[in-house]
Amino acid sequence: MNGLISKNSLIAAxxxxxxxxxxxxxxxxxxxLGASVQLTGPVANTGRYYRDAYELAVEKINAAGGVxxxxxxxxxxxxxxxxxxxxxxSVRQYTQLVSQDKVDLLLGxxxxxxxxxxxxxxxxxxxxxxxxGGASDQIFSRKFKYIFxxxxxxxxxxxxxxxxxxxxxxxxxxxxxxxxxxxxxxxVGDGTRPKLKEAGFxxxxxxxxxxxxxxxxxxxxxIRSKNVDVVLVAGHETEILNFVRQAKSLTVAxxxxxxxxxxxxxxxxxxxxxxxDYAFGMTAWLPSADLKDRWFGDAAKFExxxxxxxxxxxxxxxxxxxxxxEALVQAIEDAGSTDPAKVRDALAKVKFDSIYGPIAFAAxxxxxxxQTVIQVQGDKLAAIHGTKGAINPAKYPMPAxxxx
Amino acid sequence: MxxxxxxxxxxVLLGGLYAVMALGLALVWGVLNIVNLAHGAFIMLGAYLSWxxxxxxxxxxxxxxxxxxxxxxxxxxAMQRGxxxxxxxxxxxxxxxxxxxxxxxxxxxxxxxxxxDFRTINPSYAGNSIQLGTVVLPLAxxxxxxxxxxxxxxxxxxxxxxxxxxxIRATAQNLVAARLYGVEPRHxxxxxxxxGIGLAGAAGGLYGTVSQINPYIGxxxxxxSFAIAIIGGLDNPLGVIVGGLFLGIxxxxxxxxxxxxxxxxxxxxxxVLVLIVRPSGLLGKTA
Numbered sequence: 001m002n003g004l005i006s007k008n009s010l011i012a013a014x015x016x017x018x019x020x021x022x023x024x025x026x027x028x029x030x031x032x033l034g035a036s037v038q039l040t041g042p043v044a045n046t047g048r049y050y051r052d053a054y055e056l057a058v059e060k061i062n063a064a065g066g067v068x069x070x071x072x073x074x075x076x077x078x079x080x081x082x083x084x085x086x087x088x089x090s091v092r093q094y095t096q097l098v099s100q101d102k103v104d105l106l107l108g109x110x111x112x113x114x115x116x117x118x119x120x121x122x123x124x125x126x127x128x129x130x131x132x133g134g135a136s137d138q139i140f141s142r143k144f145k146y147i148f149x150x151x152x153x154x155x156x157x158x159x160x161x162x163x164x165x166x167x168x169x170x171x172x173x174x175x176x177x178x179x180x181x182x183x184x185x186x187x188v189g190d191g192t193r194p195k196l197k198e199a200g201f202x203x204x205x206x207x208x209x210x211x212x213x214x215x216x217x218x219x220x221x222x223i224r225s226k227n228v229d230v231v232l233v234a235g236h237e238t239e240i241l242n243f244v245r246q247a248k249s250l251t252v253a254x255x256x257x258x259x260x261x262x263x264x265x266x267x268x269x270x271x272x273x274x275x276x277d278y279a280f281g282m283t284a285w286l287p288s289a290d291l292k293d294r295w296f297g298d299a300a301k302f303e304x305x306x307x308x309x310x311x312x313x314x315x316x317x318x319x320x321x322x323x324x325x326e327a328l329v330q331a332i333e334d335a336g337s338t339d340p341a342k343v344r345d346a347l348a349k350v351k352f353d354s355i356y357g358p359i360a361f362a363a364x365x366x367x368x369x370x371q372t373v374i375q376v377q378g379d380k381l382a383a384i385h386g387t388k389g390a391i392n393p394a395k396y397p398m399p400a401x402x403x404x
Numbered sequence: 405m406x407x408x409x410x411x412x413x414x415x416v417l418l419g420g421l422y423a424v425m426a427l428g429l430a431l432v433w434g435v436l437n438i439v440n441l442a443h444g445a446f447i448m449l450g451a452y453l454s455w456x457x458x459x460x461x462x463x464x465x466x467x468x469x470x471x472x473x474x475x476x477x478x479x480x481x482a483m484q485r486g487x488x489x490x491x492x493x494x495x496x497x498x499x500x501x502x503x504x505x506x507x508x509x510x511x512x513x514x515x516x517x518x519x520x521d522f523r524t525i526n527p528s529y530a531g532n533s534i535q536l537g538t539v540v541l542p543l544a545x546x547x548x549x550x551x552x553x554x555x556x557x558x559x560x561x562x563x564x565x566x567x568x569x570x571x572i573r574a575t576a577q578n579l580v581a582a583r584l585y586g587v588e589p590r591h592x593x594x595x596x597x598x599x600g601i602g603l604a605g606a607a608g609g610l611y612g613t614v615s616q617i618n619p620y621i622g623x624x625x626x627x628x629s630f631a632i633a634i635i636g637g638l639d640n641p642l643g644v645i646v647g648g649l650f651l652g653i654x655x656x657x658x659x660x661x662x663x664x665x666x667x668x669x670x671x672x673x674x675x676v677l678v679l680i681v682r683p684s685g686l687l688g689k690t691a
Contacts (some may be wrong), residue, residue: 040512042620046519085620122628158541181665214615217414217542218659225407241616248531249614250414271522271616275531297594383582401531 004278029071031338033328034079034103035060036093036118038110042212045237045267046317047110052310053321054078054107060295060305067329070336076329079103087117094121095168096394103127104338110317112154112184119147125198126343130327132320132356136187140364146340148347148361150320150327152369154184155191158232160371161258161282162195164385165230168396172229174257176205179234180221180327185211188234188260194293204228211236220252231257237268248275248401255397256280263374264315264381275379278398282371284357285316286383291355294351299355316356323356330359406538411656413539420549420653421610423645425625426632428603429555434638435576435596436484436492441503443629444622445510446601450476451617454516455523465525466547469563469609474601480601484594492593506651507622516617548610552645555603559641572596589602637685646686650674 035054036051038047057117058076061137066073079101083090088110096105098121106122108115108131115134122129123144135151135196165172177188190209196203204226207219220243223231233243240262247253256278262268263281285291287303296302306314327350332338335346351360357369373385375394383391429443440446450472457468483506484492486619491498532543539552563569575592610626611617628651636647651671658670678686 040515042516042618045522045618048520077449122505178664207664209659210666212669213664213667214624215414215418215655215667217418218411218500218656219664221407221410222660225410237615238522238618241524243532245524245526245614249533249544250540251533251535267521267623271524271526273524273526275526 010030018367024057028066028069028074030077031067031074031105032077032079032101032103033105033107033325034081034094034101036081036083036090036097036127038085038114039080039082041083043085043111043236044239044264046261047085048190049314049317050110050321051080052306053132053314053318054080054325056302056306056309057322058371060227061325061329063296063304066080067332069332069338074338076325083114087114091121094118097121098125098127103131103345105332105340107131107321107324107328108133108149110134112139112187114184115139115147116150116183119144122146126344127340128328128331128347130324130347132324133182133317136183137191137366138183138187139333140366146207146344147365148327150323150356150359150369151316151367154365155193156256157188157234157260157282157371158192158371159195159386160387161232161280162192162199162391163217164373164394165201165256166199168256168394170255170397173202174204174228175201175228175232176204176207176223176226176228176254176271177232178207178209180211180213180236181208181238183212185234185260192232192234199344200231204331209235209239209268209375213239214242214368216246217250220247220250223254224250224252230253233257235314237262237265241268244272244275244279251401252399253400256394256400258269258282258373262375266313266315269376269381276376277404280373280384280394281333282373282377283316284369284371285319286320286372286374287314291357292353293326293350293355296322296355302355311313314337319356323354323359326352327359348365407660410652411660413541413643415653415656417542417545417549417652417658419649420552420645421545421607421648422632422652423627423636423648424548424552424555424603425607426427426629426636426644426648427552427559427641428600428607429626430633430636430638430641430644431559431630432597432600433633434609435572436488436593437496438488438492438503438597439498439630440499440600441626442506442510442622443503443600443604444624444626445507446476446480446604446622447608447625448514448617448622449479449510450605451525451612451621452523452607452608454609454612455525455617456680458527459523464527465609465613466551469551469606472609473606476605476608477598477602479598480604481594481598483540483601484597485524485590488589488597489593489653504678505577507626511619511622513650518619520618520620523612523617524615525609525617527613530613542612542614548614549612551606552648555606556576556641556645559603563641568592568595599663628671631671633685634675635686639685640687643685643687650686 110133112134133152135154176358258280291299331346335342632647636643
């Protein structure tokens, strides 16, 4: 009896092995990219950009034949987990991706606090992670060797905005700097403060508020009572929606306000309707045909394809996510191998043009891209100020709410 | 001085909104001894309902409130009848588990149905305000505040003077005696839960006009409502108003004097203080 079972199972095992072999005749091994992304939970709204961008980029690269390693062409495969907007879960999922699923290379999650925690996993297992969701300077200040980032440094988010403010007439003087108390926004605050002082602006309010705050009436009342010219807010989209709505209901209209997130996103502008008008923001990416790329053609084509596939506009998060996949592919081809250490060394030296812009990483692993100041003007989003100065005239100063 | 008055006004108006959010939670907790962890999720559903009424049927949010409240009442009634009555006399831990589970399920169903996009109920007058000297009163908040006061007073009179209200209070005080007088507890529990959820729905409609809606607003709103119910006490709807106003003013002042990061620290610090000094709430009877 025992002998029979073992004989049967032996035959089963052997035939399974034969079948598996036959189903996959000498095809080059797939290259698996793993990521844990916020598909549900409070930041799912931005997390989806990353899943969608990864999918689109992988699809496009596979359609073009895949990744060339030596003489073989490999297909890319994505393995994505939903971290439910929970940092601890995301760390566990990355650990699972590298230790159990044995993915070849890693793509990043959204948001700095996630990238900050998850990069500890990539460092420990020495698997390179290219992430386009975390901009905080903290991520790159730990001398980690396996983390690469394609978002421009948080400390410089308001850099171009401050440049623009110097040219505005009538010249603004007093500035309120508000920022949420998470890794990214604190980095923005810390980077912006010295820049404002250097440019000669008077910081009359410098306030850190708690993440997920819903009530800004007290801060807004202070802004009004101090007659602040410029309000700079580093926060999350939900907070900024509340901020703008409450500014209107308290009739607080500074000469200008600018936000680190929200303005480039279609969903944000839709939720505010015409109250979004005059809001400034910034983006490191605009879907311009000047940004050439070997897979998509150019950034404008990327935007069209993305919109057709997912039914909403991509913003810089999506472009940054797509660039992450491209950076990994480029590095694999440069290295001629999927060996993590070799890919890591190739990433450190990588230099190519993507739909997101020229990709090259500084010694700390972060990209350096300039931010373009943008403003909501009517139902359009206008580029206002870039590295070479003014692009379009800013609508400034912002009129009172009852004069719109 | 102007700033201080403005901040106090902000705090009072915020407190009114808080009170209406907490009213249903306090009622259900006081009568059924269920701490409804899904309360915030019901506020979220009410907000979405109001948003749909406004966006697709053009019903002004403040006029849509009664519809939202009635629909949510029916949801609450059915939920108590079909689900929560099974655990109403079980240990508190079971009711916490089941309402927590409900919270998770409702939140994820909401994301499936409505996506994670932000919504706002934004009629043209939502951003209007009334200027009194140097003080600005945002219209939507003022209306929300007025509705909160009306609802609370109505609740109070209802519990004090109607047959159903007295039956609810009687059941809360002594179930056996109430049954001897002919109260049918299953129906009564369902009515109470329905009223609580109806109030949550109305609060959601108000919340959507002054803030933003997404499937994940529930958890923080539950926490806020919980704090207010404890600060105000469960005996009496007027306590909830006091708790809401108290919390609204404390938070607004904390932002002004200590810093915006500390608004939550202040409000939950007050919660702890109240638990130490007056465990049955500011207006509660001391044991």
